[in-house]
Amino acid sequence: MANVIVFAPICFEQGMAGSKRLGNLSKDIPPRYAVVNLFAGMNGKKTRGHTSLSFSGFVEFYHQVVRLKRDYEMAYFYYYGYPTIQNIHYLLLVHLLGYHLILDIVEDYRVVRGLKKGLRWKIKINVSLLLLKLSRFFPISYVGISEPIIQWLNNYIADAQRIICIPVSVDSELIHRIKKKEVTAGDRLTFFYGGTFAEKDDILILLEAFNLLVKSYSRGVKPRLILTGKASADKISPVTEYIRVNELQESISYLGFLSDADYYHAIHHADILIMPRNNSDFSNTGFPFKLGEYMATGNCTIVARIDSLIGLIHDDEVVFYQPSDIQDLKERMLEASSSEHLRREVGKLGRKRSLYHFSSKNHSKKLIRFLEA
Known part of the structure; x- marks a missing residue:
């Protein structure tokens, strides 16, 4: 060589x-x-x-x-x-x-x-x-x-x-090797977040929106939210406190930092993957690192409409919401959780985009x- x-x-x-x-x-x-x-x-x-x-x-x-x-x-x-x-x-x-x-x-x-x-x-x-x-x-x-x-x-x-x-x-070969779960009637719908819990991730906005979503379920199996990632105590403490105060222990789980194998298993077996961002200049100029992997799973991805994604990812390939807007995020989560057809179509087109562009x-x-x- x-x-x-x-x-x-x-x-x-x-x-x-x-x-x-x-x-x-x-x-x-x-x-x-x-x-x-x-x-x-x-x-x-x-x-x-x-x-x-x-x-x-x-x-x-x-x-x-x-x-x-x-x-x-x-x-x-x-x-x-x-x-x-x-x-x-x-x-x-x-x-x-x-x-x-x-x-x-x-x-x-x-x-x-x-x-x-x-x-x-x-x-x-x-x-x-x-x-x-x-x-x-x-x-x-x-x-x-x-x-x-x-x-x-x-x-x-x-x-x-x-x-x-x-x-x-995205390591497309690795994504291809991991099999998707088989969905059966009555399965509990799972949302997934993975990140550093940094300010740009708007984690408390996500928790507020998910709390509103859970409260909107008057009957039936309520969804759950899985949180993962490595973060310092000062970033995790407000999260655990919010979960405790709002009595969401049955609906929200924090799994900590996952190995690569466990992480890929988790994103494939979730139903809806969430990429929250605030509306800061930092968020708008950067690019969400996990977004390509999320889309490549073929699962529905909800992501903040930040500047770096405009024109690159289309509205039918992910579910966009307005950054830092609790109500809009809650509505998009409700929309995705209520329609298996939407999740399937968005996931299919998102995967196609990811395996080409990422x-x-x-x-x-x-x-x-x-x-x-």
């Missing part, structure tokens, strides 16, 4: 959004390219696959990238994230060694800037934005996850030929065409 693509700085097997994005994108890279997942020593996180940000970590990284550059004729370095104070010396080393650097931008730091307070946070974000702007003077390519981010990059970098949009990727195989081909152009 004459070429290599190095994906960094996250281990493919971590299971979080970034690792899934890199892992899915790398799965169908043509065999004429070697694929390397390099994740040691780059950002100081003590999570799986990372070493501390130290001199020894930099030396370890140096030896790996030098060896790879020596072994391959053409070397690409695909980096998930912004240039930062912590990683700039790594990225400069890669550039000086002759790698073609690609930055994968999944968040608009202009809107991220206001999500936290404190001087250190503001300095970190502003420095990253400055480094990104300066990067246009180097032979670097850029990948954006949504059209709003692509539009911003076009203005910020001022060279559209170096920028490409690749939204979330296919990891198509995205890998798109990336290679972009790099070889």
Whole structure:
């Protein structure tokens, strides 16, 4: 093999959004390219696959990238994230060694800037934005996850030929291997949410809407809501308190963080998958990571009508609701739960859209065409 693509700085097997994005994108890279997942020593996180940000970590990284550059004729370095104070010396080393650097931008730091307070946070974000702007003077390519981010990059970098949009990727082979459940009369309808319980997820709006939905059932089997995901205690506490105060313990279950196998099993065996978002700039510029997987199951998906989805996903492929609108979300949940025909048709068209537009195989081909152009 004459070429290599190095994906960094996250281990493919971590299971979080970034690792899934890199892992899915790398799965169908043509065999004429070697694929390397390099994740040691780059950002100081003590999570799986990372070493501390130290001199020894930099030396370890140096030896790996030098060896790879020596072994391959053409070397690409695909980096998930912004240039930062912590990683700039790594990225400069890669550039000086002759790698073609690609930055994968999944968040608009202009809107991220206001999500936290404190001087250190503001300095970190502003420095990253400055480094990104300066990067246009180097032979670097850029990948954006949504059209709003692509539009911003076009203005910020001022060279559209170096920028490409690749939204979330779905491992379609894995989705195909998982069998859907067989629905029988009298089954309890299941709604599913999976996420980080972050502010953008509007989780309390979802709970309010679901509570109204449950109250609308005067008879029959009431639906249930499954909540999953990894979140800190300060994010989970309001959720558990809401469930307790409104006596929803029989209707809402929090399962915590699921393994990949359990997660895929859960989304296939739910009836309606919910992707809530608020109406913030952060939500409107980003792209919901799990949306492609939700749609690929063939189950009905309810999603907030945020800017990054407009024109990309059609009204008959998901059930849209207005962000942060409790009543509208409740009505869309009631509409979907009341009509098996609607759920089946939306699920079928949503799956078709996902397996084409979010296919990891198509995205890998798109990336290679972009790099070889």
